Amino acid sequence: DTAVSQTPKYLVTQMGNDKSIKCEQNLGHDTMYWYKQDSKKFLKIMFSYNNKELIINETVPNRFSPKSPDKAHLNLHINSLELGDSAVYFCASSQSREADTQYFGPGTRLTVL
Amino acid sequence: GQSLEQPSEVTAVEGAIVQINCTYQTSGFYGLSWYQQHDGGAPTFLSYNALDGLEETGRFSSFLSRSDSYGYLLLQELQMKDSASYFCAVGSNTDKLIFGTGTRLQVFP
Numbered sequence: 018d019t020a021v022s023q024t025p026k027y028l029v030t031q032m033g034n035d036k037s038i039k040c041e042q043n044l045g046h047d048t049m050y051w052y053k054q055d056s057k058k059f060l061k062i063m064f065s066y067n068n069k070e071l072i073i074n075e076t077v078p079n080r081f082s083p084k085s086p087d088k089a090h091l092n093l094h095i096n097s098l099e100l101g102d103s104a105v106y107f108c109a110s111s112q113s114r115e116a117d118t119q120y121f122g123p124g125t126r127l128t129v130l
Numbered sequence: 131g132q133s134l135e136q137p138s139e140v141t142a143v144e145g146a147i148v149q150i151n152c153t154y155q156t157s158g159f160y161g162l163s164w165y166q167q168h169d170g171g172a173p174t175f176l177s178y179n180a181l182d183g184l185e186e187t188g189r190f191s192s193f194l195s196r197s198d199s200y201g202y203l204l205l206q207e208l209q210m211k212d213s214a215s216y217f218c219a220v221g222s223n224t225d226k227l228i229f230g231t232g233t234r235l236q237v238f239p
Contacts, residue, residue, distance in 0.1 A: 050226075058215060060173065060229040073226050107172060114225045117161055117180070121172040 020044050023108050023122040030098055031130055037094045038125045040108030048072075048114045049091040051083060052107040054124070060107070066091055067114045098129045132156040134230035136218055141236045142208050150203045150216050150233045158223030162194050162201040167232070168214045176203070176216075205235070213237045 021042045030036055042049060050073075051063040065073035066085040080096045091108060108122040134154045142148040152162065161180035165173040177185055179194035179201060191204040205212055215234050219227040 058167075058232050060217065060232075062226050062228075065226060067225075073224075109173075115160060115221065116225055116227050117163060117178050117221050118175050119163075119173075119227060120175065123172050 021110055021120050021122040023125050027126050029128045034098050035096045037092055038106055040091045040122055042089055042110040046110040046112050048111045050109040051093050054105045100129050103129045132228045134218055136230040136233045139234045143238050144208055146208050147206045152201050152218035154199050154220045156220050156222050160221040163219045164192055164203045165217045166214050208237050210237050
């Protein structure tokens with residue numbers, strides 16, 4: 018049983034396109050996150066939802082819009098993709114918003130051409 | 131603000147012991163976590179310290195000194211499969227984990 022799953026695993030697209038990444042967790046956790054990991058492996062939080070409520074919104078361009086239809090799902094939609102958006106995007110979840118132990122999905126490698 | 135420092139790279143041989151240090155600056159500190167990430171893989175949780183002292187889990191141990199804003203991950207009986215990046219991460223009352231820049235561990239035969 019996969020704890021945190023993401024689709025797709027790879028995404029290659031042209032600049033200016035709009036794309037979505039989906040995430041699901043079956044751990045019964047209350048809190049979910051999106052992280053961006055750049056080519057230097059720096060892992061930076063983008064958003065966090067707790068029971069479908071947005072609780073963290075870092076300085077991210079508004080081309081990025083997360084949506085949490087229920088507490089087991091957190092999707093990320095990106096409009097007007099730019100070259101600099103190329104990175105690996107990880108979804109994660111934790112039991113509560115205290116965030117001490119997080120479980121990561123396998124990642125989505127986004128390449129913008 | 132919040133910041134963490136850890137060495138960028140560490141090398142060791144199989145069977146050896148290696149220590150990866152992490153110093154941090156944060157307010158509202160809750161605890162220090164460690165994550166392992168193999169190339170092409172996802173970060174996986176290794177350990178969490180909220181209180182001072184040593185936590186042991188098999189070959190891995192993690193230490194925290196809150197007064198020194200310092201912690202380390204100790205890996206014993208190194209194996210080739212331990213070659214990976216190791217991240218320390220600070221949790222605080224901001225409800226988010228701030229990750230260090232990672233330490234790449236290379237284990238040689």
